[in-house]
Amino acid sequence: MSLKKIAIIGAGVMGKKHAQTIIQHPLTELVAVCDPFSDAMAKEFAVPNFQDLNELFKNQLIDGVIIANPNRFHVSTAITCMQHGIPCLLEKPLALNTEEALSLISEQEKLNIPILVGHHRRHNPIIQQAKELIEKGIVGEINTFNALWSVYKPDPYFDIEWHRKAGAGVLAINLVHDLDLMRYLNGEIVSVQAMTSHKNRQLDVEDTISILVRFENGALGTLLASDAAVSPWGWDQNTEENKNSFATSPDQDCYYISGSQGALSVPNLEYWNYPENSQKSWAVNLVKNKIEPNKQEDVYLLQLSHFVDVINGQVEPISSPQDAIKNIQLLECIEQAAKEQRTVHLSSLTQLQKTA
Ligand SMILES: NC(=O)c1ccc[n+]([C@@H]2O[C@H](COP(=O)([O-])OP(=O)(O)OC[C@H]3O[C@@H](n4cnc5c(N)ncnc54)[C@H](O)[C@@H]3O)[C@@H](O)[C@H]2O)c1
The missing domain is CATH 3.40.50.720 (NAD(P)-binding Rossmann-like Domain)
Known part of the structure; x- marks a missing residue:
């Protein structure tokens, strides 16, 4: 070839x-x-x-x-x-x-x-493994999806002027990837609430954000993030996907998903269920299982392989513009929710666009 x-x-x-x-x-x-x-x-x-x-x-x-x-x-x-x-x-x-x-x-x-949008985390084998576990029913109907991303951006990062301005913060720069994965693993988000904080750096740009989401399938989720907090929790640290830029803490997880049958943590892919034939009750101890997360492969190489397949017409892009626009819409709704301190429904944005 x-x-x-x-x-x-x-x-x-x-x-x-x-x-x-x-x-x-x-x-x-x-x-x-x-x-x-x-x-x-x-x-x-x-x-x-x-x-x-x-x-x-x-x-x-x-x-x-x-x-x-x-x-x-x-x-x-x-x-x-x-x-x-x-x-x-x-x-x-x-x-x-x-x-x-x-x-x-x-x-x-x-x-x-064809256009493939560079949401490279979707190519991480761990995400494919997590998706397969969810599709196999390990968690059952998903009820909750908690995501964390907290790291300390070094102070000189903010010497660059645009890094200090609203719109260039942890939401748009970093969390767009987590929102994309939350959607990839658990379907569309239909409404959001959010609060931002500027207390740590006192800049225009937010340094901390707390987001609540409601998924189309009825599940509720949270995404809590800060770029001014010292912590080992976040996709980059926990998956070791980006070792050149981020310190690693591979024993920690950043996504916690629970549902009608069990719970799953990502990226370490530990999952908990009741013992077979046992009653479902908070009084019964859960059994912990694990599959080994595949951390060996280079995500950017996998993304490029997928792009080659897209060029050859063998596959549809895993992240198409029609899909990625939903991440842009989510960012807009979250900004609006934080500014106006109310729930924002994504459908309101779609309706506005139809009448525009
Ligand atoms: N997937 C990810 O995780 C990830 C991470 C970082 C950045 N990005 C994205 O990658 C893109 C580039 O980010 P970066 O950090 O490399 O930025 P950068 O500032 O390091 O590089 C941008 C380059 O584009 C060049 N440039 C400016 N105008 C141009 C034009 N009209 N045509 C061609 N080149 C032009 C500049 O000279 C510069 O070399 C951004 O869209 C950013 O959001 C993605």
Whole structure:
């Protein structure tokens, strides 16, 4: 099978991560970089750098692009790539807001070129293992979903001006991935409440947030997070998925799911049920089981393998724009709920869009 020729658009931190992944993958080849402001990464990987997309497409044969430029360019870049017939792996977030996301979806449906959105955690084998346990009925009907993400962002992180501004906080930057996984494991969220706190850093941007969610299947969930708290709980620390950026605490869990038949903690994949043939009662001791979490595989390599399959037309993207827009809508509803101190229903957003 011939190697897929991939170009990277945006040669920053994530662009480099993707470049390293492409050169490791047996089925992909890095053929070009497109970054108007720096050719350092292209030089490092010995490929040409193009300053704009038209130059890139004029000069280079490409099977797929990875878009890792700043968020405000995601939609326009993806549309140009689709107009050239090129499948995209588009870094999260899909768009800056729902309106932009809808314009991207409308173009994508017209042009019919696949887009895989970079919610890379979905490719983690642990999430697939957790999903299988849930689908097997280990938990039964899910009633509660508690998620935690607390780490201490180093103080110099906030020397960068936009990191101090509202909209660049723990909700939009970090929790979008947890919300995506909560939806992936337990279905759509229909309403939210939220409280934010700025007490630790006294900045515009929130440092702590508490979110309540109601799922379509009736389950309730919480997502409690802080980037100003010292703790071992959070996806990155507990899965060891991102060892270069995050310290690890692999013996801890960050998602606790319980239901009519049992409970499951993720990522260590321990689960608890009543002994066979026993009465269901809070007076009966639970039996603890465990499956070994698969932490061996590189999530970015798995995401790239999936992108190759998407380019080949063998699979539908595991995270499509039609799916990822729901994460954007959730962020908007949570911000609104925190600001107005009320429950916000996602359907109110959808209705507003229909009448707009
Ligand atoms: N999946 C994840 O967990 C994850 C993590 C971090 C960042 N991201 C996403 O990746 C994207 C890039 O983030 P980053 O941290 O690498 O940013 P960065 O600032 O390090 O890099 C952005 C790069 O884009 C270049 N650029 C600016 N305008 C451009 C344009 N019009 N066309 C092409 N390139 C342009 C810049 O010169 C820079 O090299 C963002 O969308 C971010 O949200 C995702």
